[in-house]
Amino acid sequence: MTHFNWLLDGSIVGVYLLATMVAGLMVRKYVGKVEQFLVAGREMDVYLGIASLAATEFGIVTCMYTAQNGYEKGFAGATPGILMALAMAGVGLTGFVIKPLRDSGVITIPELLQQKFGKRIRWAAGVVIVLGGLLNMGVFLRTGGQFLVLVAGLDVRYLEIMMTALLVGVAVYTILGGMLSVLVTDFLQFVVMSAGLILVTILILVNVGWEKLVTTVETNYGAGGFNPFVNPTMGWQYVLFNLMLNTAAVLTWQTTIARVLAAKDTRTGRKVYTRTSFFFVCRFLIPGVWGIAALATLGPVANTLEAMPTYLSTAVPAGLMGILIAAMLAADMSTDSSYMLTWCSVIYNDIMAPFRKKPWSEKRGLFWNRTIIALIGIFLLLYGLWYPLKGDLWTYLGVTGTIYLASISVLLIACCYWRRANSWGAGASIIVSALIPVSYLVMEQLPATAELAKSIGPYYSGIATYVLSAAAMVVGSLLKPQTLSREEAA
Amino acid sequence: MPHHWFWWLLTAACVVWYSTITVYVAIKGASDIKHMLARLDATNKREAGEKP
Numbered sequence: 001m002t003h004f005n006w007l008l009d010g011s012i013v014g015v016y017l018l019a020t021m022v023a024g025l026m027v028r029k030y031v032g033k034v035e036q037f038l039v040a041g042r043e044m045d046v047y048l049g050i051a052s053l054a055a056t057e058f059g060i061v062t063c064m065y066t067a068q069n070g071y072e073k074g075f076a077g078a079t080p081g082i083l084m085a086l087a088m089a090g091v092g093l094t095g096f097v098i099k100p101l102r103d104s105g106v107i108t109i110p111e112l113l114q115q116k117f118g119k120r121i122r123w124a125a126g127v128v129i130v131l132g133g134l135l136n137m138g139v140f141l142r143t144g145g146q147f148l149v150l151v152a153g154l155d156v157r158y159l160e161i162m163m164t165a166l167l168v169g170v171a172v173y174t175i176l177g178g179m180l181s182v183l184v185t186d187f188l189q190f191v192v193m194s195a196g197l198i199l200v201t202i203l204i205l206v207n208v209g210w211e212k213l214v215t216t217v218e219t220n221y222g223a224g225g226f227n228p229f230v231n232p233t234m235g236w237q238y239v240l241f242n243l244m245l246n247t248a249a250v251l252t253w254q255t256t257i258a259r260v261l262a263a264k265d266t267r268t269g270r271k272v273y274t275r276t277s278f279f280f281v282c283r284f285l286i287p288g289v290w291g292i293a294a295l296a297t298l299g300p301v302a303n304t305l306e307a308m309p310t311y312l313s314t315a316v317p318a319g320l321m322g323i324l325i326a327a328m329l330a331a332d333m334s335t336d337s338s339y340m341l342t343w344c345s346v347i348y349n350d351i352m353a354p355f356r357k358k359p360w361s362e363k364r365g366l367f368w369n370r371t372i373i374a375l376i377g378i379f380l381l382l383y384g385l386w387y388p389l390k391g392d393l394w395t396y397l398g399v400t401g402t403i404y405l406a407s408i409s410v411l412l413i414a415c416c417y418w419r420r421a422n423s424w425g426a427g428a429s430i431i432v433s434a435l436i437p438v439s440y441l442v443m444e445q446l447p448a449t450a451e452l453a454k455s456i457g458p459y460y461s462g463i464a465t466y467v468l469s470a471a472a473m474v475v476g477s478l479l480k481p482q483t484l485s486r487e488e489a490a
Numbered sequence: 491m492p493h494h495w496f497w498w499l500l501t502a503a504c505v506v507w508y509s510t511i512t513v514y515v516a517i518k519g520a521s522d523i524k525h526m527l528a529r530l531d532a533t534n535k536r537e538a539g540e541k542p
Contacts, residue, residue, distance in 0.1 A: 027527065030527060030530045030531065030534065032534055032537075036530065040526070040530075041529075041530050041533065043526045043529050043530055044522075044526065045522040045525065045526065046518075046522070047514075047515050047518035047519040047521075047522050048519045048522035048523060048526065050511070050515050050519070051515050051519045075494070075497040078500075082500075180530070183523070183526075184523055187519045187520070187523060190512075190515065190519075191512065191515075191516045194508060194512040195512065197508070198505065198508055198509050198512065201504075201505060202505065205501075205505075210498065210501075211493070214493050214494050214497075226494055226496075226497060278503075278504075278507055279508070279511075281500065281503075281504060282504040282507070282508050285500060285501060285504050286504055286508070289501060
């Protein structure tokens with residue numbers, strides 16, 4: 001029986017939703033140009049950037065799979081968070097890739113790629129980014145709904161209606177205010193989300209206790225629950241794959257990069273990265289502790305993804321339950337609004353670029369951006385909510401993410417730092433990084449190759465994608481005659 | 491020092507750092523929003539004034 005109290009907790013959630021909508025709609029009057037809509041006129045400062053980046057990169061889906069990692073792997077499940085924090089701090093401190101990217105004054109990554117590789121690669125990169133991003137985002141809504149239904153004890157029949165209403169609300173302020181509404185609501189959502197995460201974690205640490213958490217991990221997973229290198233389901237290949245995946249995400253995940261591009265200058269963008277980096281440890285470890293507490297309290301369960309919300313539904317008292325649900329709604333709304341705006345920016349700026357023979361007026365540009373966000377919202381409803389996903393969540397997120405991350409990170413690094421890189425290498429890299437993950441998925445499904453796919457595993461397949469994508473860039477670039485490259489550049 | 495000190499320290503650091511940064515960002519971020527909207531308002535008014 002859940003502790004959700006409709007009067008007390010429902011009021012807390014209602015006040016939060018009202019405040020967010022009002023804040024999101026109030027700033028729409030400042031939007032008069034496409035640049036203000038997509039990158040907030042490049043006026044974002046450090047602390048707003050920290051709030052926005054942290055809120056965007058923590059959704060209910062993040063909380064669900066990081067808690068599942070804690071439940072299934074113990075403390076070692078937080079390894080990807082540590083790796084991502086190291087990558088983000090390193091990139092922020094050195095300015096690797098993000099400095100030339102922000103200095104160039106572009107709105108999206110493919111726009112910069114065009115300067116080195118030409119219009120076709122810009123278009124292809126835009127398609128890969130949007131496909132990977134939208135397919136990745138497609139599962140957010142349903143997973144978020146599952147969490148809310150389990151924690152608040154809502155009737156599962158209302159899941160679709162509830163999440164549709166939530167998405168419509170988010171879409172309304174994103175369509176009207178663009179990045180400005182996203183930043184202002186992200187700020188509010190960061191505060192609410194953080195309050196909920198901190199309070200629930202303190203409650204768990206006090207009620208369950210550190211010793212019980214550690215003993216549970218020791219009993220269930222032994223040394224592998226604390227050290228990823230000796231965990232039989234992880235090992236060096238898991239650590240290396242996650243290092244590559246998270247470094248690529250820090251460099252090229254468009255929602256993350258959007259904060260660098262919206263920053264008022266390059267120095268501000270780098271500071272946002274450096275100062276937000278430790279948040280990524282919290283992003284994995286805090287829900288990970290919730291997952292371990294679920295294991296300690298519930299024991300083995302059939303569906304490990306649902307263990308944490310099931311545990312919280314009875315562990316969190318009324319009053320705090322309202323704050324927790326408001327926090328999770330905040331996490332989901334900030335992620336949805338940023339993701340819709342980000343993929344819209346790539347569709348408008350890069351995929352539609354060949355169709356704009358002459359520059360469009362600001363009014364026409366704003367109209368198209370708003371229409372694209374509305375269409376993305378409809379796609380999310382149809383794909384993510386009304387079409388149930390089959391299969392494992394993490395594999396799905398990893399595969400759809402890798403298709404995009406491997407090639408775009410290679411292209412971006414080569415674009416910024418390798419003079420010899422050219423369109424042949426870029427094209428080869430995009431093809432290779434799409435082929436390997438898709439082939440792996442197909443091999444997993446075919447009875448004749450399923451055993452081979454299982455023996456290779458997702459981590460070796462992922463590592464191969466990054467290595468071969470880079471190799472394709474080198475080989476393709478070296479094969480292209482240099483005279484042709486100069487002609488194309490001209 | 492508790493058992494498995496690395497994870498104990500990291501968990502403690504998360505709770506302390508996250509609590510501190512939330513309060514700090516809540517205060518400084520509100521100021522950032524105020525200044526950002528003021529700059530955008532000034533830009534919009536200047537551009538509207540420049541139009542014939």
